[in-house]
Amino acid sequence: MKLENYEVHLPNYSIGDTIYDKIGPVCESYGRKVLVIGGKKALNAAYEKIRSYVEKTNLEIIGVELYGENCTYETVEKLRALPLYHEADMVFGVGGGKALDTVKCLCITDDKPVFAFPTIASNCSACTSVSIMYNEDGTFLRPNFFIRPVMHSFIDTEIIAKAPSQYMWAGIGDTYAKYYEAAISSRDERLEHFTALGVAVSRMCRDPLLQYGPKALEDHKKGLCTYDVEQVVLAIVVTTGIASIFLTKDYTPDYNSGLAHAVFYAMTSYPVIEEKHLHGEVVGFGVLLALLVDKDEEEFEAIYRLNRALGLPVSLEEIEITEEQWEECETRIPDMSDVAHYPYRVTKEMLDAAMARLRERAAQE
Numbered sequence: 094m095k096l097e098n099y100e101v102h103l104p105n106y107s108i109g110d111t112i113y114d115k116i117g118p119v120c121e122s123y124g125r126k127v128l129v130i131g132g133k134k135a136l137n138a139a140y141e142k143i144r145s146y147v148e149k150t151n152l153e154i155i156g157v158e159l160y161g162e163n164c165t166y167e168t169v170e171k172l173r174a175l176p177l178y179h180e181a182d183m184v185f186g187v188g189g190g191k192a193l194d195t196v197k198c199l200c201i202t203d204d205k206p207v208f209a210f211p212t213i214a215s216n217c218s219a220c221t222s223v224s225i226m227y228n229e230d231g232t233f234l235r236p237n238f239f240i241r242p243v244m245h246s247f248i249d250t251e252i253i254a255k256a257p258s259q260y261m262w263a264g265i266g267d268t269y270a271k272y273y274e275a276a277i278s279s280r281d282e283r284l285e286h287f288t289a290l291g292v293a294v295s296r297m298c299r300d301p302l303l304q305y306g307p308k309a310l311e312d313h314k315k316g317l318c319t320y321d322v323e324q325v326v327l328a329i330v331v332t333t334g335i336a337s338i339f340l341t342k343d344y345t346p347d348y349n350s351g352l353a354h355a356v357f358y359a360m361t362s363y364p365v366i367e368e369k370h371l372h373g374e375v376v377g378f379g380v381l382l383a384l385l386v387d388k389d390e391e392e393f394e395a396i397y398r399l400n401r402a403l404g405l406p407v408s409l410e411e412i413e414i415t416e417e418q419w420e421e422c423e424t425r426i427p428d429m430s431d432v433a434h435y436p437y438r439v440t441k442e443m444l445d446a447a448m449a450r451l452r453e454r455a456a457q458e
Contacts, residue, residue, distance in 0.1 A: 101287060101342060102241035104220035104334050108327065110251035110318060113142060117150030119245045123206040124182020129157045130172065130196050131187030135212040139187050139252050143210060155181060163227050164194040165234075172199050183208065186243070189260065190216040190372070193243075194224035201239045209246040213260035214253050214326045215373060216267055219246040220334025223341060231367040233358045238344040248330055254318035259371065261313050261322075264329040265302050266377020266405050269396065271333050272299035273380055274351030275340055277387055280436045288348055291339030298336060301328045303395065307402045347434035352386060353379030355431035355439075359422040365413045378406040385447035386439060397454060408455055409448075419448070 107115045120127075127147065129140065140157065147154055156177040161168035172178060172195070183206040186196030193209050197218070200207035209219040218224075222242040226234040253261075275295040279288065301324045309321040340349040356379030360366045366375060377400060384393035397407060406412050409419055423441045426432065432439045 097285075099287070099342065100240070101338065102222065103338060104242045104246060104331065105244065106220060106246040106248055106331055108248040108250060108323070108331075110249065112247055112249060113146035114149075116143070116146050116247065117152065119247075120183060120206075120208060121151050123244065125151060125153055126155045126180060126182045127152050127185055128175075128177050128181035128183075129154055129185045129187060130160050130192070130199075131157075131185075131210070131212075132189060132192040133159055135188030135192060135210075138256065139210055139212050139249070142249070142252065143185065143187070160186075160188065160192045160195045163229070163231060164191040164198070164224060165227055165229055166198075167229060168195055169199045169202075172196075173203070182206065183244075185210055187212060189213045190218040190225070191227075193218040194226075197239065197243060198224040198226070198237055201241065201243075207243050209243045211246065211248055211330060212252050213256045213264075214329045215260040215264040215371065217330055217332075217334035217337055219243065219248065220331050221337040223337065231364075232361050236341075236346060238341055242334065242338065246330070248326065250318040250323055250326060253326055254313060254322060255316050258310060258314045261325065261329070262310055262403060262405065263371035263373035263377070265306050265310070265325065265373065265403060266375075266380070266400075267373030268329045268333050269299045269302050269399075270351070270353040270373075270376045270380050270383075271295045271336055271349075273383060273387075273392070274353060275336065275348050277383070277436065278348045278351055278434050285342075287339045287342045291336045291342075291348060294332065294339065295336040297332045298328055301325060301332075303399060306399060310403055345434075346430060350431040351435065352383035352426070352432050352439060353377075355379070355426045355429040356382060356422065358429065358431065359425050360412070360414060360418075362421075363414065363418055370412050374406060375412055378412055381407060381451055382444065382447045385450050386443045393454075407451065 187210040211219040222239045224237045272295040305321040309325040312319045357375045423444045
C-alpha cells in the first residue's frame with residue numbers, strides 16, 4: 094500500500110501566570126500591528142494585562158473589537174469587512190470557544206496570523222484546528238476544519254483561575270467525552286498512524302480528570318491556580334486539542350465525535366439548552382448514555398461518580414429536557430453524522446434502554 098502524503102500542524106502554546114511575557118518573542122516576527130478581537134467579558138478580564146505586556150514589545154494594538162454573540166459565518170463576514178482587520182498584521186483572539194472559533198474561521202481562512210488568548214477552560218478551541226459553526230438562531234450548523242490551528246496559544250492560568258468556575262466544570266464533561274467517543278468510534282479498525290495517535294492521546298483526556306477533577310474544581314471556585322487546576326486546564330485546552338487534530342486530519346468527525354455529542358446537538362433544538370446550559374455540561378450527560386448504550390458498566394460507574402462529585406448532570410431534569418423532548422431526540426440521534434461511524438448502529442431501542450438504566454442507577458441513591 095502506497096504511503097499517503099500528508100501534513101499535520103500541532104499547536105504551540107505557553108502556560109503559566111506570567112506567560113504573556115512571551116508575546117514579544119513569539120509574535121514580533123509576524124509584523125507589528127495587532128487587532129484584538131474577543132468577547133466582552135473576556136476583554137474585561139484579560140485586555141489590560143495583554144496591553145501592559147504588548148507595551149513592552151515592538152507591537153502596537155491598533156484596535157479592539159467585540160467578536161459578536163455567536164460563531165456564525167455572518168459574524169465572520171462582519172469582522173472581515175472591518176478596515177482595521179485589513180490593516181492589522183495579526184489578530185489576537187481573546188475569550189472562550191465561540192470567540193476563538195470565530196476569530197479562527199476569520200483569520201485562518203485568510204491565512205492571516207492569529208493568536209489565541211483563552212480566558213476560560215471550557216474547551217480546546219485555543220489549540221485545535223476546527224471551528225464549530227452555528228446558525229443565526231443558535232442551533233448547530235457544522236464543523237469548519239482548517240489545515241492548522243492558531244500560530245500560538247497563550248494560556249494564562251491566573252486569568253482562567255479567576256473566571257467563573259462553571260466553565261471549567263462544563264469543560265471537564267466535554268473533555269472526557271473525547272476519550273470515550275474516539276475509543277468507541279475506532280474500535281476493531283486498522284487505523285492510520287495519525288488516527289491511532291489521536292486515540293492514544295485521547296486517554297489523557299480522561300485520566301487526569303478522574304484523578305484531579307474534583308479537587309481542581311474545588312480550588313478553582315476559590316480562585317486558586319493549583320497544580321490540580323493546571324492539570325485539568327492542560328487536559329481541557331491542550332490535550333483535547335492535540336487529540337482532535339489527529340482525529341480530524343481527514344476533515345471528518347468519524348473519530349472525533351460520537352453519541353455524547355449527538356445527544357447535545359439534538360438537544361440544541363430546544364432554546365433552554367442554548368440559554369441555560371453549557372456545551373460540556375450536556376455532553377457530559379451524553380457520555381453516560383453513550384457508555385450505557387456501549388454496555389460498559391465499569392466506565393459508566395466511574396463517570397457517574399465523577400459527575401456526581403462535580404455536580405455535572407445525571408438526569409434529564411438537571412438539563413431541563415422533558416420526556417417528550419427526549420423522545421423527539423431519540424428519533425433524530427440515530428441518523429446524525431456523529432454516530433455514522435460507530436461500530437454498530439445506534440437505535441431508539443438502545444437509547445430507551447440506556448435512559449431506563451440511568452434512571453435505575455439514580456434511584457439507588
